[in-house]
Amino acid sequence: IRAMNPAHILVECLTNRDWGRGLDRGVLDEGSYRAAADALHAEGFGLCLRWNRQSSIADFMQVVIDHVGAAQYTDRSTGRLTLKLLRDDYRVEDLPLFDYESGLLAIEEDEGGAQDGAINQLVVTWYDPIKDEERQIRVEDLAGIRATGGLASSTTDYKGLPTAELAGRVATRDL
Secondary structure (H helix, E strand, O other), X not given: OOXXXXXXHHHHHHHOOOOOOOOOHHHEOHHHHHHHHHHHHHHOOOEOOOOOOOOOHHHHHHHHHHHHOEEEEEOOOOOOEEEEEOOOOOOHHHOOOXXXXXXXXXXXXXXXXXXXXXXXXXXXXXXXXXXXXXXXXXXXXXXXXXXXXXXXXXXXXXXXXXXXXXXXXXHHHHO
């Protein structure tokens, strides 16, 4: 399956003068888009998506960003549009620690560790371009199912994913 690199799709949406935003490439942090494109290529992460102009270009770009798990933002230090993939490419030791000794005054609400209401099954709908049909893949968190005593299921559409293998990886990421 020939699929397009999502970082390339975003650059085209931003810079194409005929149907995109028509921005000058100078407003992009090209290094961040290139690094994202290289990482997505290494992951085998291509999309088969078409923008049919029934939604805004901003909405279409958000669909691409949601598919790959990324953030696109204006960097406050450079003023350039930046693309950052949300991956585990950091060292835990380098993350800032917020505790009472570093200036944290209080924790007023702590719902992060609760299992109640957590999704433990995710169904991803994807599109098989070879068979020309929508398909689904289901992933489950067996420990979560056992801990809560039942299924808490959700469904997500990622129609740009062209293979079951990629849909399974994205479903596992989201779960």
